[in-house]
Amino acid sequence: MALLKRLAESDRPALKFMLDGEPASGLLGDTVLTAVLTCSEHVRGSDFSAEPRAGFCLMGACQDCWVRLGDGRRVRACSTMLEAGQQISREPGRQV
Amino acid sequence: MIEVDAVIIGGGIVGASAALFLSKAGRRVALLERDFCGSHSSGVNYGGVRRQGRPLSQLPLSQRAHEIWGQLPQLIGIDGEYQRSGHLKLARSLDDLRALHDYAASSQGFGLDLQLLDRDELRRRFPWVGTVAVGASLCPDDGHANPRLVSPAFAQAARRHGAQVHEQCPVSQVTHDGQRFAVRTETAVEFRAPWLLNCAGAWASRFAAQFGEAVPMHAGHPAMLVTEPLPVVMDASTGVEGGGIYARQVARGNCVLGGGQGFALDDARARPGQSAVIEILRQAVELYPFLEGAQAIRTWSGTEGYLPDRQPVIGPSSTQPGLLHAFGFAGAGFQIGPAVGQALTEIICSGASSTPLDAFSITRFHSISVA
Amino acid sequence: MKPIVIIGAGPAGIRAAQTLAAHGIYPVLLDEAARGGGQIYRRQPANFTRSSDKLYGFEAAKANAIHQTLEELRQQLDYRPDTLVWNAEAGQLDTLHEGRAARLDYASVIVATGATDRILPVPGWTLPGVYSLGAAQIALKFQGCAIGERVVFAGSGPLLYLVAYQYAKAGANVVAVLDSSPLSAQARALPGLLAQPATLAKGLYYRAWLTTHGIPVHQGASLTLIEGERRVQSLKWRSKTTERTLDCDAVAFAHGLRSETQLADLLGCEFAWSPLNRAWLPQRDSAGRSSSAGVYLAGDGAGIMGADAAEMAGERAALALLEDLGYRVDPQRCAQLEQSLERIGHFRQGLERAFVFPEDWASRATDDLMICRCEEVSVADIRQVVGEGHWEINRVKAHCRVGMGRCQGRMCGAAAAEIIARESGRAVRDIGRLRAQAPVKPVPFGLEVEP
16 A cells, blocks of 8 residues: 555656565655655654654654664655665654 | 732742742742743753762752652642652763762762662663763662653642742842831732742842842753653663763653753843753763664753852841742752752741751851852 | 855745845855755756646746756855754854754854744644645655545645645546635635735636636635544545535645744744734844844745745845945845835735634644644643643643654644633733744754864
């Protein structure tokens, strides 16, 4: 399942990446958020009820799209471009 | 014109706890706060509730406060996120570790029950501490709480016990007519009482000076930082021997860190200095490696009153009968505050504090000229 | 010599840079994004192929001009994209670029930080598939995506119709447009909107186009609930006469915009309540001077005026800065810009009447509604704290954590203020304002520091 729907610009080179340890694919020019949400339905779990979140503002303001990369860095998925071979982990959040 | 038994200037934890204990003892109290109760140092401090590390002269009062903290929900109606997580004071060198040993020895008998941990013990019991630490001193029953909740709650509890609590009510003038204090506020109300408690924090020297007891106070502004919610790792609040970045983690997962100084924006507000914030971001990972990859989301500071010996003034005025002082806690007033409030109540109700306060007498500044 | 710095490379920042460069200044232009244009003229990634007309519609010429201007200026300024300004003090900015923190001293600064959507939450708004109107537009403009297969647009404001139109034109399935403003409000506002006939015409065009293409547009229609298991599956809305359910898998909503004022606050600017924006804004004079010496404000970051006004304000603020430094500037140009800005100001008044702020939102907000999505604070939590006697917004924040999360109140601040005002019986302007605290966006531990 996917959240976002590609309407245009589909003719771009594919970029393979890993999502939570599973192989996935996006397109060159995708943000991490686009790549994740065109093949799944959330980017993180909320901090206090582990509810699925998929970003909200897409402009780096709401801070609801943080994901973890393979090198340990955490980035805002909406503000970060997808790179080939990226290992993206979604944080499950917590039920407090 | 309002007649009460005691007027308290300053709604921080010291003034508010005095208001609470006096009200519980049946006295009529007016607590005057120029902003909102617990909104300054009492509300923006790190949140450490600790005895360890205090000068020995403070330990009797601090131990007394420890007992009050043990009854917090009964006293103020909320738990204020208080937990006895333990206070782990870290040493980054053998000299620092020796200093911790010395303190443990000299503080014996005050009830702190300090445990000294060498490198291996520290690694075994607190694996989240960075390897830069060579040892530590643990005070198992020290802890931390949320000052933004606890300090205002003392004022609310005082109100429930009958104290008048006036917020956004700056004091404009204090006089004494030979019998009573007359305290005028900027809201044009006048309060009269035989007792006046100067609990005005970083701004208390102004009132002290009015009665001929100027003290050399200066303001300090600690830099505080909080992280986003993180997986819970820290099972103790930390301090660092010799100064460093101290940290605690709350149940929701955020870590609160402190270290370095800020600067004043005006008489009442402050901000952390840029360098202090950068230093925390750079240095904290060394002591707390689990912060790698974590984000800082907010910083703040506050205004604290410091006297030159970093000890507070607590006790009766030496010039004006009926005037009691309690201020200048050098950023360490949160834990000890409720015991100070209780001691002030004892002075009013039974003539003297059962805990000696001589070390904190305002008279120790009499020979010092104030610029 | 300390440089002159511009924060933000949207229309305001770019015109400011152009004006400074034209007078021989070599400014530093800082921007958080990778490519200039801000939000309204956000550029697609370099390997995308859609034309400007496709991306920006009627605004294509303006967008092209802005982008081209920045391109042409590259040699004449120190342009630093991907750079976040996370803290500011008098005379100094703290920046973060690729994990490295640096300090930048400035002689004068133009703050052109733009805006985000203003959000009045609805139950279910944290579900995957729910986005702001601005987000929906960015998904399309910047990534060529729709936020879902069956999209509902809701809220109010000119952006509502624009984005719905853009989606439908791009081939998305727009299920409905729910405008919370009644038609009567828009009819009454019409005379005021004539101050900007071209803008008005475009707005009416978008609206008419939607209807002509069979997309239901409902006025006086408010979202009441968004439902779904782990993503949007349906929503409920109501008007005065009806309550309906709509099947959908994505919702975009907002009620206008809110200014990003954090850096102006940290720079010590005085703030004043703006009834038009229903928000606290840094004060600026007609030329863009703030209350702080050496700090100038331009564009939506100091009050919502739109992209055209942002370009003018950027130029005008740069001219004010130059004037204050002793340069000779063209007084007629200054006057011209101020007159145009004033006309746009009148238009904005009209827009506010047309797209009425839903004053009853707070009274209709149910206890279970989540206001602060970072800290998961509900209306009930806020009401309880106000019930205990706290009404000043920072006080309420301290007690229930609303606004204490990563976004520092960007998403929840306006809504929280409405709830607090209503519960405490005070006007929204009388409950204080959330203070900016550094870092204005999260910054990482272990960052490197430029020496």
